[in-house]
Amino acid sequence: MARIALVFRPPEAGKFSIEKVFEPISKMPDIEPFYLKVNLNSANNLFKIITQCVTQLDEEFIHVSGDVHYVCVILFWKKSILTIHDCNRYEQLKGIRKHLMGLIWFQLPLIFCNKCVVISDTTKNQLLKNFWVRRGKITTIPNSFSIPKIKSSVKRRNQKFTIISIGTKSNKNLLMLFKAVKDSSEVQLIVVGQLSKLQKGFLESENISYSNFHDVSEAHLSELYSKSDLLYFASTSEGFGLPILEAQALGVPVMTSNISSMPFVAGKGAHYVNPHDLSQIKHGIEKIITDELYRSKLIESGLKNINRFSKKEYLSRYRHLYKDVFKIDLSW
Numbered sequence: 001m002a003r004i005a006l007v008f009r010p011p012e013a014g015k016f017s018i019e020k021v022f023e024p025i026s027k028m029p030d031i032e033p034f035y036l037k038v039n040l041n042s043a044n045n046l047f048k049i050i051t052q053c054v055t056q057l058d059e060e061f062i063h064v065s066g067d068v069h070y071v072c073v074i075l076f077w078k079k080s081i082l083t084i085h086d087c088n089r090y091e092q093l094k095g096i097r098k099h100l101m102g103l104i105w106f107q108l109p110l111i112f113c114n115k116c117v118v119i120s121d122t123t124k125n126q127l128l129k130n131f132w133v134r135r136g137k138i139t140t141i142p143n144s145f146s147i148p149k150i151k152s153s154v155k156r157r158n159q160k161f162t163i164i165s166i167g168t169k170s171n172k173n174l175l176m177l178f179k180a181v182k183d184s185s186e187v188q189l190i191v192v193g194q195l196s197k198l199q200k201g202f203l204e205s206e207n208i209s210y211s212n213f214h215d216v217s218e219a220h221l222s223e224l225y226s227k228s229d230l231l232y233f234a235s236t237s238e239g240f241g242l243p244i245l246e247a248q249a250l251g252v253p254v255m256t257s258n259i260s261s262m263p264f265v266a267g268k269g270a271h272y273v274n275p276h277d278l279s280q281i282k283h284g285i286e287k288i289i290t291d292e293l294y295r296s297k298l299i300e301s302g303l304k305n306i307n308r309f310s311k312k313e314y315l316s317r318y319r320h321l322y323k324d325v326f327k328i329d330l331s332w
Helices: 017-021 043-056 088-092 095-112 121-130 174-181 197-205 218-226 242-249 262-266 278-290 292-309 311-326
Strands: 004-008 031-035 061-064 079-084 115-118 138-140 161-166 187-192 210-213 230-233 254-257 271-273
Touching: 017 242, 061 311, 079 095, 079 311, 088 095, 088 121, 095 121, 115 121, 115 311, 121 138, 161 174, 161 218, 161 242, 174 187, 174 197, 174 278, 187 218, 218 242, 230 242, 230 278, 242 254, 242 262, 242 292, 254 262, 254 278, 262 271, 271 278, 278 292
Parallel strands: 004 031, 004 061, 061 079, 079 115, 115 138, 161 187, 161 230, 187 210, 230 254, 254 271
Antiparallel strands: none
16 A cells, blocks of 8 residues: 555636646655545535545655645644745735634644755745745755657747736736737737636737637647647746746746745746836747747747756655655665
Protein backbone atom coordinates (compact mmCIF):
# COMPACT_ATOMS: atom_id res chain seq x y z
CA MET A 1 0.00 0.00 0.00
CA ALA A 2 1.16 3.53 -0.76
CA ARG A 3 2.38 5.41 2.29
CA ILE A 4 1.65 9.00 1.22
CA ALA A 5 -1.73 10.28 0.07
CA LEU A 6 -1.42 13.18 -2.38
CA VAL A 7 -4.69 15.04 -1.81
CA PHE A 8 -6.32 16.97 -4.67
CA ARG A 9 -9.38 19.19 -5.00
CA PRO A 10 -12.45 17.69 -6.75
CA PRO A 11 -11.94 17.22 -10.51
CA GLU A 12 -13.52 20.06 -12.46
CA ALA A 13 -13.54 20.95 -16.16
CA GLY A 14 -10.98 23.59 -17.04
CA LYS A 15 -9.13 23.30 -13.73
CA PHE A 16 -5.98 21.25 -14.05
CA SER A 17 -3.09 23.56 -13.13
CA ILE A 18 -2.44 22.02 -9.69
CA GLU A 19 -2.93 18.50 -11.00
CA LYS A 20 -0.51 19.18 -13.85
CA VAL A 21 2.14 20.55 -11.48
CA PHE A 22 1.98 17.47 -9.26
CA GLU A 23 1.74 14.92 -12.07
CA PRO A 24 5.42 13.84 -11.71
CA ILE A 25 4.94 13.10 -8.00
CA SER A 26 1.57 11.39 -8.40
CA LYS A 27 3.20 8.77 -10.66
CA MET A 28 5.91 7.84 -8.15
CA PRO A 29 5.89 4.64 -6.05
CA ASP A 30 4.58 5.08 -2.48
CA ILE A 31 2.29 7.93 -3.64
CA GLU A 32 -1.48 7.54 -3.95
CA PRO A 33 -3.52 10.39 -5.50
CA PHE A 34 -6.68 11.09 -3.48
CA TYR A 35 -9.41 13.33 -4.91
CA LEU A 36 -12.07 15.00 -2.82
CA LYS A 37 -15.56 14.50 -4.23
CA VAL A 38 -17.08 17.88 -3.32
CA ASN A 39 -15.99 21.44 -2.62
CA LEU A 40 -16.30 23.03 0.79
CA ASN A 41 -19.17 25.41 0.07
CA SER A 42 -21.83 24.23 2.53
CA ALA A 43 -22.24 22.53 5.91
CA ASN A 44 -23.54 19.44 4.14
CA ASN A 45 -20.44 19.25 1.96
CA LEU A 46 -18.22 19.71 5.02
CA PHE A 47 -19.82 16.58 6.50
CA LYS A 48 -19.23 14.71 3.21
CA ILE A 49 -15.57 15.78 3.10
CA ILE A 50 -14.97 14.73 6.71
CA THR A 51 -16.63 11.37 6.08
CA GLN A 52 -14.65 10.75 2.89
CA CYS A 53 -11.32 11.65 4.49
CA VAL A 54 -11.84 9.68 7.70
CA THR A 55 -13.25 6.53 6.08
CA GLN A 56 -11.31 6.36 2.80
CA LEU A 57 -7.91 7.94 3.36
CA ASP A 58 -5.86 5.08 4.82
CA GLU A 59 -2.32 6.21 4.07
CA GLU A 60 0.01 7.02 6.98
CA PHE A 61 0.93 10.49 5.73
CA ILE A 62 -0.75 13.19 3.69
CA HIS A 63 0.43 15.86 1.32
CA VAL A 64 -2.26 18.40 0.42
CA SER A 65 -1.44 19.60 -3.09
CA GLY A 66 -3.21 22.95 -2.77
CA ASP A 67 -6.64 24.64 -2.60
CA VAL A 68 -8.15 22.13 -0.11
CA HIS A 69 -5.81 23.18 2.72
CA TYR A 70 -8.40 22.34 5.41
CA VAL A 71 -7.78 18.60 4.96
CA CYS A 72 -4.75 19.07 7.25
CA VAL A 73 -7.17 20.13 9.99
CA ILE A 74 -9.70 17.33 9.35
CA LEU A 75 -6.92 14.72 9.59
CA PHE A 76 -5.06 16.50 12.38
CA TRP A 77 -3.65 13.27 13.84
CA LYS A 78 -1.74 12.42 10.65
CA LYS A 79 1.59 13.97 9.73
CA SER A 80 1.00 16.34 6.84
CA ILE A 81 2.67 18.59 4.29
CA LEU A 82 0.69 21.47 2.84
CA THR A 83 1.50 23.17 -0.46
CA ILE A 84 0.11 26.71 -0.79
CA HIS A 85 0.21 28.30 -4.24
CA ASP A 86 -0.86 31.84 -3.40
CA CYS A 87 -3.07 34.02 -1.18
CA ASN A 88 -4.46 36.19 -3.97
CA ARG A 89 -8.13 35.36 -3.46
CA TYR A 90 -7.84 35.89 0.28
CA GLU A 91 -6.21 39.29 -0.17
CA GLN A 92 -9.01 40.41 -2.49
CA LEU A 93 -11.81 39.58 -0.02
CA LYS A 94 -13.20 41.86 2.66
CA GLY A 95 -15.17 41.56 5.89
CA ILE A 96 -16.44 38.30 7.37
CA ARG A 97 -15.73 36.28 4.20
CA LYS A 98 -12.07 37.24 4.41
CA HIS A 99 -11.88 36.30 8.11
CA LEU A 100 -13.56 32.93 7.51
CA MET A 101 -11.35 32.06 4.55
CA GLY A 102 -8.26 33.15 6.43
CA LEU A 103 -9.14 30.92 9.37
CA ILE A 104 -10.35 27.80 7.52
CA TRP A 105 -8.10 27.82 4.44
CA PHE A 106 -4.92 29.26 5.93
CA GLN A 107 -4.45 29.86 9.65
CA LEU A 108 -5.74 26.54 11.01
CA PRO A 109 -4.06 24.44 8.27
CA LEU A 110 -0.79 26.30 8.91
CA ILE A 111 -1.04 25.38 12.59
CA PHE A 112 -1.84 21.70 12.03
CA CYS A 113 0.48 20.86 9.12
CA ASN A 114 4.01 19.72 9.87
CA LYS A 115 5.54 21.62 6.96
CA CYS A 116 4.28 24.22 4.51
CA VAL A 117 5.61 24.36 0.95
CA VAL A 118 5.24 27.50 -1.14
CA ILE A 119 5.95 27.76 -4.86
CA SER A 120 7.69 31.14 -4.72
CA ASP A 121 9.03 33.67 -2.26
CA THR A 122 6.08 35.88 -3.22
CA THR A 123 3.69 33.37 -1.64
CA LYS A 124 5.99 33.01 1.36
CA ASN A 125 5.89 36.75 1.94
CA GLN A 126 2.09 36.74 1.63
CA LEU A 127 1.81 34.10 4.36
CA LEU A 128 4.23 35.87 6.70
CA LYS A 129 2.36 39.14 6.20
CA ASN A 130 -1.16 37.81 6.72
CA PHE A 131 -0.89 34.88 9.15
CA TRP A 132 0.86 33.63 12.23
CA VAL A 133 3.38 31.04 11.08
CA ARG A 134 7.00 30.38 11.93
CA ARG A 135 9.34 31.31 9.09
CA GLY A 136 11.18 28.01 9.59
CA LYS A 137 7.97 26.04 8.95
CA ILE A 138 7.87 27.29 5.35
CA THR A 139 10.06 25.99 2.55
CA THR A 140 10.09 27.04 -1.11
CA ILE A 141 9.93 24.49 -3.92
CA PRO A 142 9.19 26.04 -7.34
CA ASN A 143 6.86 24.23 -9.70
CA SER A 144 8.35 21.88 -12.24
CA PHE A 145 7.63 21.93 -15.92
CA SER A 146 7.60 19.16 -18.50
CA ILE A 147 9.45 20.45 -21.53
CA PRO A 148 7.74 19.50 -24.82
CA LYS A 149 9.71 18.82 -27.98
CA ILE A 150 8.67 21.62 -30.33
CA LYS A 151 9.91 23.70 -33.19
CA SER A 152 9.45 27.42 -32.58
CA SER A 153 8.95 30.03 -35.25
CA VAL A 154 9.75 33.72 -35.15
CA LYS A 155 7.39 34.36 -38.05
CA ARG A 156 3.96 35.66 -37.19
CA ARG A 157 1.47 32.81 -37.23
CA ASN A 158 -1.61 34.73 -38.40
CA GLN A 159 -2.60 37.60 -40.67
CA LYS A 160 -3.64 39.46 -37.54
CA PHE A 161 -1.20 39.54 -34.61
CA THR A 162 -2.77 37.19 -32.06
CA ILE A 163 -2.36 37.79 -28.33
CA ILE A 164 -3.41 35.06 -25.90
CA SER A 165 -4.28 35.73 -22.27
CA ILE A 166 -4.84 33.02 -19.66
CA GLY A 167 -7.33 33.62 -16.85
CA THR A 168 -9.98 36.27 -16.33
CA LYS A 169 -9.86 37.10 -12.62
CA SER A 170 -9.18 40.69 -11.61
CA ASN A 171 -5.47 40.07 -10.95
CA LYS A 172 -5.02 39.05 -14.62
CA ASN A 173 -5.32 42.74 -15.53
CA LEU A 174 -7.29 42.15 -18.72
CA LEU A 175 -8.82 45.61 -18.98
CA MET A 176 -5.33 47.07 -19.40
CA LEU A 177 -4.76 44.72 -22.34
CA PHE A 178 -8.10 45.65 -23.88
CA LYS A 179 -7.33 49.37 -23.55
CA ALA A 180 -3.86 48.85 -25.06
CA VAL A 181 -5.17 47.19 -28.24
CA LYS A 182 -8.56 48.85 -28.73
CA ASP A 183 -7.27 51.19 -31.45
CA SER A 184 -5.30 48.53 -33.33
CA SER A 185 -7.01 46.84 -36.26
CA GLU A 186 -4.16 44.34 -36.75
CA VAL A 187 -4.53 42.68 -33.34
CA GLN A 188 -6.89 39.91 -32.27
CA LEU A 189 -7.22 38.34 -28.84
CA ILE A 190 -7.66 34.82 -27.49
CA VAL A 191 -8.98 34.93 -23.94
CA VAL A 192 -8.99 31.68 -21.96
CA GLY A 193 -11.40 31.79 -19.04
CA GLN A 194 -14.97 32.90 -18.32
CA LEU A 195 -15.32 36.59 -19.21
CA SER A 196 -17.25 38.85 -16.85
CA LYS A 197 -20.06 41.09 -18.10
CA LEU A 198 -17.75 44.09 -17.68
CA GLN A 199 -14.94 42.49 -19.68
CA LYS A 200 -17.24 41.26 -22.44
CA GLY A 201 -19.01 44.61 -22.59
CA PHE A 202 -15.72 46.49 -23.03
CA LEU A 203 -14.57 44.16 -25.82
CA GLU A 204 -17.82 44.55 -27.71
CA SER A 205 -18.21 48.30 -27.16
CA GLU A 206 -14.70 48.88 -28.56
CA ASN A 207 -15.17 46.39 -31.43
CA ILE A 208 -12.07 44.44 -30.39
CA SER A 209 -11.59 41.23 -32.36
CA TYR A 210 -11.51 38.32 -29.90
CA SER A 211 -12.39 34.70 -29.29
CA ASN A 212 -13.17 33.30 -25.85
CA PHE A 213 -12.70 29.77 -24.54
CA HIS A 214 -13.29 28.31 -21.10
CA ASP A 215 -13.23 24.85 -19.51
CA VAL A 216 -10.52 23.93 -22.03
CA SER A 217 -8.56 20.70 -21.96
CA GLU A 218 -4.78 20.66 -21.75
CA ALA A 219 -4.58 19.59 -25.41
CA HIS A 220 -6.90 22.42 -26.47
CA LEU A 221 -4.85 24.93 -24.49
CA SER A 222 -1.67 23.82 -26.29
CA GLU A 223 -3.49 24.26 -29.60
CA LEU A 224 -4.49 27.81 -28.64
CA TYR A 225 -0.88 28.64 -27.73
CA SER A 226 0.25 27.32 -31.10
CA LYS A 227 -2.07 29.82 -32.83
CA SER A 228 -0.74 32.77 -30.82
CA ASP A 229 2.01 35.33 -31.44
CA LEU A 230 2.27 36.66 -27.87
CA LEU A 231 1.25 35.72 -24.34
CA TYR A 232 -0.03 38.66 -22.30
CA PHE A 233 0.47 37.86 -18.61
CA ALA A 234 0.87 41.27 -16.98
CA SER A 235 -0.89 40.28 -13.77
CA THR A 236 -1.04 42.51 -10.72
CA SER A 237 -0.07 39.50 -8.56
CA GLU A 238 0.71 35.80 -8.97
CA GLY A 239 1.82 32.96 -6.74
CA PHE A 240 3.88 31.53 -9.58
CA GLY A 241 2.74 32.01 -13.18
CA LEU A 242 2.78 28.65 -15.02
CA PRO A 243 1.40 30.10 -18.31
CA ILE A 244 4.73 31.91 -18.70
CA LEU A 245 6.57 28.59 -18.92
CA GLU A 246 3.87 27.02 -21.10
CA ALA A 247 4.21 29.83 -23.64
CA GLN A 248 8.02 29.85 -23.53
CA ALA A 249 8.13 26.10 -24.13
CA LEU A 250 5.92 26.44 -27.19
CA GLY A 251 7.96 29.25 -28.70
CA VAL A 252 5.49 32.04 -27.90
CA PRO A 253 6.98 35.41 -26.82
CA VAL A 254 5.90 36.54 -23.35
CA MET A 255 4.91 39.91 -21.93
CA THR A 256 4.63 39.86 -18.15
CA SER A 257 4.83 42.06 -15.06
CA ASN A 258 7.96 43.33 -13.38
CA ILE A 259 6.49 42.60 -9.93
CA SER A 260 5.43 39.67 -7.72
CA SER A 261 6.69 36.20 -8.73
CA MET A 262 6.76 36.82 -12.46
CA PRO A 263 10.36 38.03 -12.89
CA PHE A 264 11.54 34.93 -11.00
CA VAL A 265 9.55 32.61 -13.26
CA ALA A 266 10.17 34.30 -16.61
CA GLY A 267 13.88 34.98 -16.09
CA LYS A 268 15.42 36.65 -19.13
CA GLY A 269 12.76 35.28 -21.47
CA ALA A 270 10.10 37.99 -21.32
CA HIS A 271 9.30 41.61 -22.05
CA TYR A 272 8.59 43.23 -18.69
CA VAL A 273 6.07 45.99 -18.00
CA ASN A 274 4.61 47.81 -15.05
CA PRO A 275 1.10 46.25 -14.98
CA HIS A 276 -0.39 49.58 -13.91
CA ASP A 277 1.21 51.58 -16.74
CA LEU A 278 -0.93 51.52 -19.88
CA SER A 279 1.70 53.22 -22.04
CA GLN A 280 4.32 50.58 -21.18
CA ILE A 281 1.92 47.78 -22.12
CA LYS A 282 0.89 49.48 -25.36
CA HIS A 283 4.44 50.29 -26.44
CA GLY A 284 5.61 46.80 -25.50
CA ILE A 285 2.98 45.19 -27.72
CA GLU A 286 3.91 47.52 -30.58
CA LYS A 287 7.61 46.64 -30.24
CA ILE A 288 6.94 42.90 -30.24
CA ILE A 289 4.66 43.21 -33.28
CA THR A 290 7.09 45.26 -35.37
CA ASP A 291 10.53 44.01 -34.27
CA GLU A 292 11.11 40.49 -35.58
CA LEU A 293 14.67 40.37 -34.17
CA TYR A 294 13.35 41.22 -30.71
CA ARG A 295 10.68 38.50 -30.99
CA SER A 296 13.43 36.05 -31.89
CA LYS A 297 15.42 37.05 -28.81
CA LEU A 298 12.38 36.58 -26.53
CA ILE A 299 11.68 33.14 -27.98
CA GLU A 300 15.31 31.99 -27.68
CA SER A 301 15.65 33.28 -24.10
CA GLY A 302 12.32 31.70 -23.15
CA LEU A 303 13.35 28.28 -24.42
CA LYS A 304 16.52 28.50 -22.33
CA ASN A 305 14.63 29.66 -19.25
CA ILE A 306 12.34 26.65 -18.95
CA ASN A 307 15.33 24.41 -18.21
CA ARG A 308 15.51 26.05 -14.75
CA PHE A 309 12.34 24.18 -13.74
CA SER A 310 13.35 20.59 -14.40
CA LYS A 311 11.30 17.64 -13.22
CA LYS A 312 14.44 15.94 -11.87
CA GLU A 313 15.20 18.78 -9.43
CA TYR A 314 11.54 19.04 -8.44
CA LEU A 315 11.27 15.34 -7.58
CA SER A 316 14.57 15.40 -5.70
CA ARG A 317 13.48 18.28 -3.47
CA TYR A 318 10.14 16.67 -2.63
CA ARG A 319 11.78 13.30 -1.99
CA HIS A 320 14.13 14.91 0.55
CA LEU A 321 11.21 16.79 2.11
CA TYR A 322 9.18 13.59 2.53
CA LYS A 323 12.19 11.89 4.09
CA ASP A 324 12.75 14.79 6.50
CA VAL A 325 9.11 15.28 7.58
CA PHE A 326 7.74 11.74 7.42
CA LYS A 327 10.99 9.94 8.38
CA ILE A 328 10.67 7.37 5.61
CA ASP A 329 12.86 6.08 2.80
CA LEU A 330 11.38 6.17 -0.68
CA SER A 331 12.25 3.96 -3.64
CA TRP A 332 12.48 6.85 -6.09
